Amino acid sequence: MSAAVTGEAVGPTTALTPGRPLENVPRYTVSAALSYHHPISDNYAMTARLDATRTGSSYDLSYYFQELPAYTVVNLRFGLLGDRLSAYLFADNLADKIAIQTINTMTWSLPVPSFERAAVTAPRTIGVDLSYRF
Numbered sequence: 335m336s337a338a339v340t341g342e343a344v345g346p347t348t349a350l351t352p353g354r355p356l357e358n359v360p361r362y363t364v365s366a367a368l369s370y371h372h373p374i375s376d377n378y379a380m381t382a383r384l385d386a387t388r389t390g391s392s393y394d395l396s397y398y399f400q401e402l403p404a405y406t407v408v409n410l411r412f413g414l415l416g417d418r419l420s421a422y423l424f425a426d427n428l429a430d431k432i433a434i435q436t437i438n439t440m441t442w443s444l445p446v447p448s449f450e451r452a453a454v455t456a457p458r459t460i461g462v463d464l465s466y467r468f
Contacts, residue, residue, distance in 0.1 A: 358436060360404075361390035371415075381422075383411045389433075396439040397446070405433030407455060413463070422463040430458040 355361070367385035374380050386408045391401055408429055413422030434452045 360392040364388045378416045426459040
Protein backbone atom coordinates (compact mmCIF):
# COMPACT_ATOMS: atom_id res chain seq x y z
CA MET A 335 0.00 0.00 0.00
CA SER A 336 1.35 3.47 -0.82
CA ALA A 337 2.52 5.93 1.77
CA ALA A 338 -0.23 8.37 0.74
CA VAL A 339 -2.91 5.79 1.51
CA THR A 340 -1.36 4.89 4.87
CA GLY A 341 -0.98 8.53 5.91
CA GLU A 342 2.82 8.76 5.61
CA ALA A 343 2.77 11.52 3.01
CA VAL A 344 3.53 15.13 3.82
CA GLY A 345 0.51 17.04 2.65
CA PRO A 346 -2.08 19.55 3.85
CA THR A 347 -3.49 17.13 6.42
CA THR A 348 -0.14 15.87 7.74
CA ALA A 349 1.76 17.54 10.56
CA LEU A 350 5.40 18.35 9.93
CA THR A 351 7.74 16.48 12.21
CA PRO A 352 11.55 16.40 12.34
CA GLY A 353 12.99 13.99 9.78
CA ARG A 354 9.86 13.83 7.61
CA PRO A 355 10.72 14.68 3.99
CA LEU A 356 9.01 17.67 2.41
CA GLU A 357 7.41 17.46 -1.02
CA ASN A 358 9.58 18.61 -3.93
CA VAL A 359 12.49 19.56 -1.66
CA PRO A 360 15.61 17.54 -2.53
CA ARG A 361 17.63 15.99 0.26
CA TYR A 362 20.65 17.96 -0.97
CA THR A 363 21.89 20.04 -3.87
CA VAL A 364 25.59 20.33 -4.69
CA SER A 365 27.14 22.52 -7.38
CA ALA A 366 30.72 22.73 -8.62
CA ALA A 367 32.33 24.73 -11.40
CA LEU A 368 35.67 25.07 -13.15
CA SER A 369 36.39 28.41 -14.83
CA TYR A 370 39.29 29.41 -17.06
CA HIS A 371 40.16 32.92 -18.27
CA HIS A 372 43.21 33.66 -20.41
CA PRO A 373 44.04 36.92 -22.24
CA ILE A 374 44.84 36.35 -25.93
CA SER A 375 45.33 40.02 -26.93
CA ASP A 376 45.02 43.49 -25.43
CA ASN A 377 41.29 43.51 -26.20
CA TYR A 378 40.18 39.87 -25.97
CA ALA A 379 40.33 36.96 -23.58
CA MET A 380 39.40 33.32 -23.96
CA THR A 381 37.06 32.05 -21.29
CA ALA A 382 35.63 28.62 -20.48
CA ARG A 383 33.38 27.24 -17.77
CA LEU A 384 32.28 23.72 -16.91
CA ASP A 385 29.71 23.34 -14.15
CA ALA A 386 27.70 20.50 -12.69
CA THR A 387 24.78 20.40 -10.29
CA ARG A 388 23.79 17.28 -8.39
CA THR A 389 20.24 17.30 -7.10
CA GLY A 390 19.41 14.68 -4.50
CA SER A 391 16.30 12.57 -4.41
CA SER A 392 13.02 14.20 -3.45
CA TYR A 393 9.43 13.18 -2.85
CA ASP A 394 6.31 14.17 -4.72
CA LEU A 395 2.69 13.50 -3.90
CA SER A 396 0.14 13.30 -6.61
CA TYR A 397 -1.99 10.19 -6.12
CA TYR A 398 0.83 8.24 -4.50
CA PHE A 399 3.76 9.48 -2.43
CA GLN A 400 6.78 8.69 -4.65
CA GLU A 401 10.51 9.16 -4.33
CA LEU A 402 12.01 10.88 -7.38
CA PRO A 403 15.62 9.80 -8.08
CA ALA A 404 18.67 12.06 -7.81
CA TYR A 405 20.23 13.46 -10.98
CA THR A 406 23.19 15.47 -12.26
CA VAL A 407 23.16 18.14 -14.98
CA VAL A 408 26.41 19.34 -16.61
CA ASN A 409 26.81 22.60 -18.59
CA LEU A 410 29.69 23.84 -20.74
CA ARG A 411 30.45 27.37 -21.98
CA PHE A 412 33.40 28.47 -24.13
CA GLY A 413 34.05 31.81 -25.77
CA LEU A 414 35.77 35.11 -26.40
CA LEU A 415 35.29 38.09 -24.14
CA GLY A 416 36.14 41.59 -25.33
CA ASP A 417 35.67 45.11 -24.06
CA ARG A 418 32.43 45.49 -26.02
CA LEU A 419 31.87 42.23 -27.88
CA SER A 420 31.53 38.73 -26.46
CA ALA A 421 30.72 35.45 -28.17
CA TYR A 422 30.11 32.12 -26.48
CA LEU A 423 29.32 28.60 -27.60
CA PHE A 424 27.35 26.79 -24.91
CA ALA A 425 25.85 23.39 -24.19
CA ASP A 426 23.34 23.08 -21.36
CA ASN A 427 22.54 19.58 -20.05
CA LEU A 428 25.54 18.26 -21.97
CA ALA A 429 24.74 14.58 -21.30
CA ASP A 430 21.06 15.08 -22.26
CA LYS A 431 19.96 13.76 -18.86
CA ILE A 432 16.22 13.18 -18.60
CA ALA A 433 15.37 13.51 -14.92
CA ILE A 434 11.92 13.68 -13.36
CA GLN A 435 11.44 16.91 -11.40
CA THR A 436 7.78 16.52 -10.45
CA ILE A 437 4.83 14.22 -11.13
CA ASN A 438 1.13 14.81 -11.58
CA THR A 439 -1.83 12.43 -11.81
CA MET A 440 -4.57 15.05 -12.11
CA THR A 441 -7.13 14.79 -14.91
CA TRP A 442 -9.37 17.82 -14.93
CA SER A 443 -9.91 18.08 -11.18
CA LEU A 444 -9.56 14.50 -9.94
CA PRO A 445 -6.43 12.44 -9.30
CA VAL A 446 -6.34 9.24 -11.37
CA PRO A 447 -3.63 6.73 -10.42
CA SER A 448 -3.36 5.26 -13.93
CA PHE A 449 -2.71 8.70 -15.47
CA GLU A 450 0.75 9.93 -14.54
CA ARG A 451 2.61 12.83 -16.14
CA ALA A 452 6.10 13.98 -15.27
CA ALA A 453 7.86 17.30 -15.71
CA VAL A 454 11.45 16.61 -16.70
CA THR A 455 14.69 18.53 -17.12
CA ALA A 456 15.19 20.56 -20.29
CA PRO A 457 16.87 18.56 -23.07
CA ARG A 458 20.43 19.21 -24.25
CA THR A 459 20.54 22.73 -25.64
CA ILE A 460 23.43 23.89 -27.81
CA GLY A 461 23.69 27.47 -28.94
CA VAL A 462 25.60 30.66 -29.44
CA ASP A 463 25.37 33.67 -27.15
CA LEU A 464 26.46 36.96 -28.74
CA SER A 465 26.42 40.32 -26.96
CA TYR A 466 27.62 43.82 -27.69
CA ARG A 467 27.89 46.61 -25.11
CA PHE A 468 27.09 50.08 -26.45
